[in-house]
Amino acid sequence: MRSRTEKTAILALFSALALATGAIESLFPIPFPGVRLGLTNVFHFLALLIYGSAEAVMVASVRLFLAFLLTGNPFAFACSAGGLLCSLPLSIFLYKKYGDDLSVPAISVASAAAFNAGQVSVVVILTSEPSILAYLPVIMAIGSVTGYLVGYIAGNLRCRIESCRLRRSP
Amino acid sequence: MKQKDKVLYLFLFVIIAAASLASGLLGNGGGSTLEISSDGHVIKSLALSEMPSGTVIVLREGGGMNELLVSGGSVRMISADCPGGDCLKMQPLSSGRGVIVCLPHKLVIKLKGDQAQKPDGVDAVTY
Amino acid sequence: MIDKKRTRMTFCVFFFSALIITGLAMLYKDAKGASMNTRSRESLAMDTIMRISIHSAKAPEELDMILDGAFGIIADLDGHLSMHMTSSDISLVNANAGQSPVLVSKETASAVRTSLAIAQRTGGAFDPTIGPVSDIWKTRSVENPRGEVPDDAEIREALSLVGASMAHVSADNRIYLEKQGMKLDLGGIAKGYASGAVRDFLISAGVESALIDLGGNVVVIGTAPGRAKGDPWRIGIQHPYRPRGEIICSIAANGTSVITAGVYERYVEIGGKKYTHIFDPRTGHPVDGDLISVTIVAEDPAAGDALSTAFMAIGVEKSKKLLDSFPGVEAIFITKGQGAEPDVTATEGIKGLIKNEAKG
Numbered sequence: 001m002r003s004r005t006e007k008t009a010i011l012a013l014f015s016a017l018a019l020a021t022g023a024i025e026s027l028f029p030i031p032f033p034g035v036r037l038g039l040t041n042v043f044h045f046l047a048l049l050i051y052g053s054a055e056a057v058m059v060a061s062v063r064l065f066l067a068f069l070l071t072g073n074p075f076a077f078a079c080s081a082g083g084l085l086c087s088l089p090l091s092i093f094l095y096k097k098y099g100d101d102l103s104v105p106a107i108s109v110a111s112a113a114a115f116n117a118g119q120v121s122v123v124v125i126l127t128s129e130p131s132i133l134a135y136l137p138v139i140m141a142i143g144s145v146t147g148y149l150v151g152y153i154a155g156n157l158r159c160r161i162e163s164c165r166l167r168r169s170p
Numbered sequence: 171m172k173q174k175d176k177v178l179y180l181f182l183f184v185i186i187a188a189a190s191l192a193s194g195l196l197g198n199g200g201g202s203t204l205e206i207s208s209d210g211h212v213i214k215s216l217a218l219s220e221m222p223s224g225t226v227i228v229l230r231e232g233g234g235m236n237e238l239l240v241s242g243g244s245v246r247m248i249s250a251d252c253p254g255g256d257c258l259k260m261q262p263l264s265s266g267r268g269v270i271v272c273l274p275h276k277l278v279i280k281l282k283g284d285q286a287q288k289p290d291g292v293d294a295v296t297y
Numbered sequence: 298m299i300d301k302k303r304t305r306m307t308f309c310v311f312f313f314s315a316l317i318i319t320g321l322a323m324l325y326k327d328a329k330g331a332s333m334n335t336r337s338r339e340s341l342a343m344d345t346i347m348r349i350s351i352h353s354a355k356a357p358e359e360l361d362m363i364l365d366g367a368f369g370i371i372a373d374l375d376g377h378l379s380m381h382m383t384s385s386d387i388s389l390v391n392a393n394a395g396q397s398p399v400l401v402s403k404e405t406a407s408a409v410r411t412s413l414a415i416a417q418r419t420g421g422a423f424d425p426t427i428g429p430v431s432d433i434w435k436t437r438s439v440e441n442p443r444g445e446v447p448d449d450a451e452i453r454e455a456l457s458l459v460g461a462s463m464a465h466v467s468a469d470n471r472i473y474l475e476k477q478g479m480k481l482d483l484g485g486i487a488k489g490y491a492s493g494a495v496r497d498f499l500i501s502a503g504v505e506s507a508l509i510d511l512g513g514n515v516v517v518i519g520t521a522p523g524r525a526k527g528d529p530w531r532i533g534i535q536h537p538y539r540p541r542g543e544i545i546c547s548i549a550a551n552g553t554s555v556i557t558a559g560v561y562e563r564y565v566e567i568g569g570k571k572y573t574h575i576f577d578p579r580t581g582h583p584v585d586g587d588l589i590s591v592t593i594v595a596e597d598p599a600a601g602d603a604l605s606t607a608f609m610a611i612g613v614e615k616s617k618k619l620l621d622s623f624p625g626v627e628a629i630f631i632t633k634g635q636g637a638e639p640d641v642t643a644t645e646g647i648k649g650l651i652k653n654e655a656k657g
Contacts, residue, residue, distance in 0.1 A: 029259045075273035076256065101174035113182055123271060128210030129278040135269060137190035144182065203335070217335075292533035292547045293521055294348075296557040296592055297513035 086118030105151030112147025232275030345512025395477030416461035423607035424578035428480025489602020554598035558605035559590030577610035
């Protein structure tokens with residue numbers, strides 16, 4: 001029912017939007033290496049909601065690698081990769097397994113927490129400074145808010161995209 | 171829908187609460203001594219009070235260069251020759267809290283309350 | 298719609314509780330010392346290095362003012378208690394010995410009262426009227442380029458002018474020495490007395506944590522910065538055979554003073570023999586025995602300072618007995634050992650607080 005072309009186009013659009021959001025976010029001051037608003041995560045999360053896990057991984061990795069190519073910053077890459085490595089499997093697991101029991105923002109909050117944990121772990125490993133772990137709770141608390149925001153936006157966008165699609169294809 | 175949301179939030183809440191208590195117990199509090207470590211080793215421990223406003227600390231660690239500026243009791247990174255320059259965007263250290271991390275050069279800069287202890291671990295010597 | 302609202306509500310509750318917990322954790326850190334400020338200052342006074350380090354939640358500017366006050370107290374006391382300054386209380390008392398009582402500051406009166414009390418309680422092993430003896434040794438051995446030992450007649454003459462019973466402090470702070478030529482020398486108590494005065498001042502100024510090190514007379518307040526509340530400070534005891542700063546053992550100190558008298562601190566060498574600056578007021582000679590240093594751990598640093606000097610003259614065994622009449626006072630004796638390293642003996646009350654150096 002859905003055309004492959006449409007899917008390719010939409011996923012490409014998601015990746016591009018994620019990249020753009022990332023670029024905008026990088027303009028803001030950050031409290032901690034790699035800690036950002038996390039709005040880029042809206043797009044792979046959206047891919048998970050609309051299409052599925054494979055597509056989510058695809059959008060996330062395309063954004064990850066393209067951002068690396070564009071900025072040439074291997075450390076931001078390592079941080080994001082560490083975060084995604086923790087958060088992606090968790091959000092896929094929660095969505096597939098508990099999708100009926102958990103709301104979209106809740107899943108997003110959980111993945112944000114996992115993302116932060118992964119990210120801070122990478123920083124700790126790279127700097128050999130375990131004391132940085134002490135900042136994890138604060139980062140996670142902030143991450144919960146942005147996580148909720150991400151989930152809320154992604155949930156809303158899904159409704160809009162799907163209703164728009166319904167209207168177009170009778 | 172979604173009655174299990176509460177379970178998840180509660181779970182996360184417990185994790186964060188436990189983690190913050192644990193980190194509070196670790197006592198990784200700030201203070202007035204600027205501690206700079208590279209690759210996990212403390213390379214410099216400087217009393218903030220002894221550095222006048224405008225002091226620039228140049229660090230050549232991890233194959234690169236970073237410059238810290240001390241001004242009015244706060245410390246921030248003003249230049250770094252790393253890709254990205256994330257550390258430049260980090261909030262200045264002030265009121266004894268926070269951390270500046272330069273990942274490419276494996277630098278961690280934070281404020282510690284502890285004054286530099288004597289190497290043999292005693293606070294003073296009676297003679 | 299209702300579900301959505303409930304989800305949001307749940308989230309809000311979760312988020313705000315997380316925020317509160319994080320905030321509490323932050324406050325907890327603050328209470329533990331996250332926003333504590335440390336100020337240290339060093340200065341020369343009483344012929345030695347005075348170091349005070351204070352740690353408090355107060356603003357750095359306020360801490361600077363407190364340090365100003367503390368060093369002001371030391372300077373004042375130096376001005377009162379010094380033997381060298383001709384205008385000091387002590388010099389005036391000495392100049393009027395055998396003639397008339399001298400009105401002194403209440404600090405001087407109090408320091409002399411404490412000294413005389415300890416002189417009495419130690420059977421004269423510590424004596425603030427030791428001045429004539431230290432003078433004769435100073436002029437004959439230290440200041441004399443030929444470096445001689447004073448002869449017995451000289452010492453006997455000096456000793457006749459030593460005796461705490463011949464010094465009197467009246468209730469209205471007048472000090473009178475009975476014989477002309479008598480001389481108060483508060484060298485054995487001045488630093489201890491000063492550190493006690495500084496401690497009282499810092500506590501009254503609301504300083505939560507401080508390290509007062511007046512030339513090796515160490516007094517601590519509160520908990521060391523960066524350590525858990527209630528954890529003691531660690532004070533090292535100088536290794537008698539090694540350079541300054543190298544320690545033989547250390548002791549955990551909590552709100553006490555740790556004060557040492559040692560023969561190695563100041564001495565003069567005559568004919569291959571070392572004569573220390575610590576005199577036995579009963580013999581008129583520098584202390585000479587197996588005892589190298591005595592460290593006193595006591596609430597009152599003035600008493601600790603005087604007792605450490607007295608114990609050097611008394612010797613280990615008698616000192617231990619004497620300690621029975623000084624409740625709460627503990628001592629560490631360092632004596633010449635059989636081998637190359639000195640022996641460390643501590644009284645029962647502090648044995649558990651001592652940590653020997655592994656390298657020792």
